[in-house]
Amino acid sequence: MTKQQANWSPYDNNGGSCVAIAGADYCVIAADTRMSTGYNILTRDYSKICKLADKCVMASSGFQADVRALQKQLAARHLIYQHQHNKQMSCPAMAQLLSNTLYYKRFFPYYSFNVLGGLDNEGKGCVFTYDAVGSYEKVGYSSQGSGSTLIMPFLDNQLKSPSPLLLPAQDAVTPLVEAEAIDLVKTVFASASERDIYTGDKLELVVVNAAGIRREYMELRKD
Amino acid sequence: MFRNQYDTDVTTWSPAGRLFQVEYAMEAVKQGSAAIGLRSKTHVVLGCVNKANSELSSHQKKIFKVDDHIGVAIAGLTADGRVLSRYMRNECINYSFTYESPLPVGRLVVQLADKAQVCTQRSWKRPYGVGLLVAGLDESGAHLYYNCPSGNYFEYQAFAIGSRSQAAKTYLERRFENFTDSSRDDLVKDAIMAIRETLQGETLKSSICTIAVVGVGEPFHALDQGTVQQIIDTFESAEEQEDPATEPDAATGQEAAAEQGTAADQGGSTDEGAAPMDI
Numbered sequence: 001m002t003k004q005q006a007n008w009s010p011y012d013n014n015g016g017s018c019v020a021i022a023g024a025d026y027c028v029i030a031a032d033t034r035m036s037t038g039y040n041i042l043t044r045d046y047s048k049i050c051k052l053a054d055k056c057v058m059a060s061s062g063f064q065a066d067v068r069a070l071q072k073q074l075a076a077r078h079l080i081y082q083h084q085h086n087k088q089m090s091c092p093a094m095a096q097l098l099s100n101t102l103y104y105k106r107f108f109p110y111y112s113f114n115v116l117g118g119l120d121n122e123g124k125g126c127v128f129t130y131d132a133v134g135s136y137e138k139v140g141y142s143s144q145g146s147g148s149t150l151i152m153p154f155l156d157n158q159l160k161s162p163s164p165l166l167l168p169a170q171d172a173v174t175p176l177v178e179a180e181a182i183d184l185v186k187t188v189f190a191s192a193s194e195r196d197i198y199t200g201d202k203l204e205l206v207v208v209n210a211a212g213i214r215r216e217y218m219e220l221r222k223d
Numbered sequence: 224m225f226r227n228q229y230d231t232d233v234t235t236w237s238p239a240g241r242l243f244q245v246e247y248a249m250e251a252v253k254q255g256s257a258a259i260g261l262r263s264k265t266h267v268v269l270g271c272v273n274k275a276n277s278e279l280s281s282h283q284k285k286i287f288k289v290d291d292h293i294g295v296a297i298a299g300l301t302a303d304g305r306v307l308s309r310y311m312r313n314e315c316i317n318y319s320f321t322y323e324s325p326l327p328v329g330r331l332v333v334q335l336a337d338k339a340q341v342c343t344q345r346s347w348k349r350p351y352g353v354g355l356l357v358a359g360l361d362e363s364g365a366h367l368y369y370n371c372p373s374g375n376y377f378e379y380q381a382f383a384i385g386s387r388s389q390a391a392k393t394y395l396e397r398r399f400e401n402f403t404d405s406s407r408d409d410l411v412k413d414a415i416m417a418i419r420e421t422l423q424g425e426t427l428k429s430s431i432c433t434i435a436v437v438g439v440g441e442p443f444h445a446l447d448q449g450t451v452q453q454i455i456d457t458f459e460s461a462e463e464q465e466d467p468a469t470e471p472d473a474a475t476g477q478e479a480a481a482e483q484g485t486a487a488d489q490g491g492s493t494d495e496g497a498a499p500m501d502i
Binding site for chain 1: 313316
């Protein structure tokens, strides 16, 4: 008598890649806009990026239904925070909230691989990277999603961040200027689209800096 | 209203069919500092008088943002008001989470009224001692509701609650027919004028009142002190001018203000002194 197996899965992987890079006074968060299932494309125009607070943006790849539920949950919690504290949540605060929200569903996780980017209270760029159950770390750059295995080594080569375990504590932010970081992100996605079938169509790039949040798009390979 | 043997519990009827505890709760609303509300077709304005316990303390917050499209002004036990605002905020957040659209104002006031009613029918509870003026915008237009401790609610074109609110009500009654088509700025001016009525002679300054607006394309927010003071200054300077023929520096509201010549003694003009307001 073999153990009964489930004949369906509550999860699906919609593919796609996300990247975030922190600078001295800016943060770049980017994701492709392709949504797939299996070997098919569902749409070429789906945004994986969500603005959570004034200076805090999240990009998530994985199962987009879970991603959407997670985004709504965080937005509602942010509204409550604003009512109680009369101000927006800072990026580090949102980072902790996201971690707690993910761990809350430790035994039926959000199938969502997140990178959180924005400015901290001093206006310096910060990036937080997560696994599906909320383990997180503040880093200078990160990538998640189907193309992350192709993207991460390239970012390591270009941006090598000091380990957060080193003493004395070293700044994680990249010395690159905003325009250089944007260029790097575009290059990285163009390369990932070549070999990862789930990454392509269009790149959505969000830049957070003292002036606010702005959005850019770039065409990627459609195959 | 005198003390009697039927007023100890909220669950005791009087022979005349009254619930005295509920009526006493409504008295608490009358003791709080004034709050007023008025609406046009596209905007709703709330105003309140900021009462501080002493010169050393800050004033109590009486106007709360409930959601982008709903705000509330309270009079009475402000602690009860704070708790009810938290409830309203929660309801709005949950509704828009589930339905991805803003909670219609009419629904919210019914929920609030039902919540108040529960407290009139439990021996271990007491009625909320706060009156709420709920201002909101939804698909069916701009709305102003008054929720009272009894669990009743009514929709109004304009209303005032709290101490000395009768003066404001008289002012509003005289002008409410024009409110539907008023512009946003005129509505704000009328709100400030109505607040002034409740001050009965005290100088009107932006530090003792708060004005909040919600309207089409304008999420609920309180006007900052500088803006309010500017508006106060415009119609005060119009009153100082004896001659209404001199150029008006802002909208027609001012000439009406000059004619009103209300009880407040601003500037030197004694000719404008009109009949004192009814209490």
